[in-house]
């Protein structure tokens with residue numbers, strides 16, 4: 001069993017509306033996956049206020065309700081308490097301990113892992129990846145097409161002056177699934193969806209969703225051909241409602257396609273369930289230890 005986990009930031013579920021760009025005319029593949037292969041899950045985590053990235057993602061990758069632990073939803077980059085929670089245990093640590101091979105397929109434009117450790121601001125996925133440095137992809141991996149940039153096509157990296165060739169979403173899909181074939185658990189993170197949601201710019205949101213959709217089209221076909229279980233989910237809503245600059249309290253999709261997709265979907269109703277469910281799936285017979293963490297607030 002191999003799993004490719006697509007974490008797409010800031011995509012919630014909402015009925016069709018003029019200010020909701022998540023529609024079949026814009027992103028037919030994503031909409032079809034949502035319609036036929038997903039369940040809607042909770043991202044609000046029983047905490048008031050708008051769900052945020054740091055706590056949502058920490059919950060997604062640890063199985064602990066990080067918003068309750070912090071006493072609030074935390075934005076952006078995790079602070080010391082949240083980093084500690086992620087560093088103590090996370091899905092990649094757990095799977096690695098069980099002898100499985102994990103990979104974070106987003107390329108960091110670094111030569112050595114130490115260049116990443118010294119960064120001042122680290123995302124949840126970076127904090128998690130640093131607990132298992134072997135999972136990290138660098139620019140060398142990207143040059144060998146063994147990694148993908150977080151924007152899919154490398155275009156924003158070229159704009160920033162990196163010596164990279166812009167590729168098509170389809171090529172990026174081939175590269176990603178090639179990685180996913182070589183590992184038990186592969187993670188890809190895309191956050192332009194969240195940035196486009198914050199921009200409230202309908203055309204920009206559509207462009208982002210079209211790139212993502214062309215990529216998903218390739219990923220879905222290649223995963224199906226390779227017998228890989230593809231998971232796609234998000235940490236909170238945003239892009240589906242351009243009437244507001246902030247996140248939304250809408251549920252998010254949890255898409256599963258491929259071997260055992262039905263069983264996985266049936267056991268996930270919120271961000272909290274994802275890590276324990278995937279761990280049990282990848283390590284048959286393994287009962288994840290229920291982490292008991294007291295709220296720090």
Ligand SMILES: [Zn+2]
Nearest residue numbers: 010053194198
């Ligand atoms: Zn955001």
